[in-house]
Amino acid sequence: MSIRLDNVGIAVADLDAAVAFFTDLGLQEIGRDEVEGEWTDTAVGLDGNHAKIAMLRTLDRHNKIELFEYLHPDAIAREPILPNEIGMHRVALQVDDLEAALEIAARHGCMPLRGVANYRDIFLLTYVRGPSGIIVMLAQQLAS
Known part of the structure; x- marks a missing residue:
């Protein structure tokens, strides 16, 4: 299969x-x-x-x-999920310009949960709270 x-x-x-x-x-x-x-x-x-x-x-x-x-049936609103809660909680998108992606997210009222992190000079990444509370990880690859 x-x-x-x-x-x-x-x-x-x-x-x-x-x-x-x-x-x-x-x-x-x-x-x-x-x-x-x-x-x-x-x-x-x-x-x-x-x-x-x-x-x-x-x-x-x-x-x-x-x-x-x-x-x-009516949608059931709940508190937005936290990054450490069990279950599906984020969508990860790789972008080629994190700064531009964050500007776009901000225009939709979506801001990083904390800030931008550098993972071993391989990726810049951050979590933003997207529409309906969705956590969206935005990542820009720095090295291959």
Whole structure:
């Protein structure tokens, strides 16, 4: 059996705001849809499942993020996850200009949790709190 990662799904409170954030950082929106019906109830495991979705991908076409905004059942807001909580908690994006990426993030009200770190002169990296509280790691490779 072969296996590959197809996408990472993230529920958001405001689909348009989340798409704007990720596309401003350089991801490409490749489609939007609104899904509901028996097939989605079965696949997701929620009765009456109804959501707006957007699929984004990196420009190299290897990685995708699916964003979804629930219309029904109501989305459940919770405190943003902390970096040390168990479970999926971040999306990592490699950028070629961290300073420019941070300027884009700031325009969306998304700031580093603490600052920019230098990992062994290999990467500059930081975590920012993105739309709907998503933690997004931004990393710029310094050496190969």
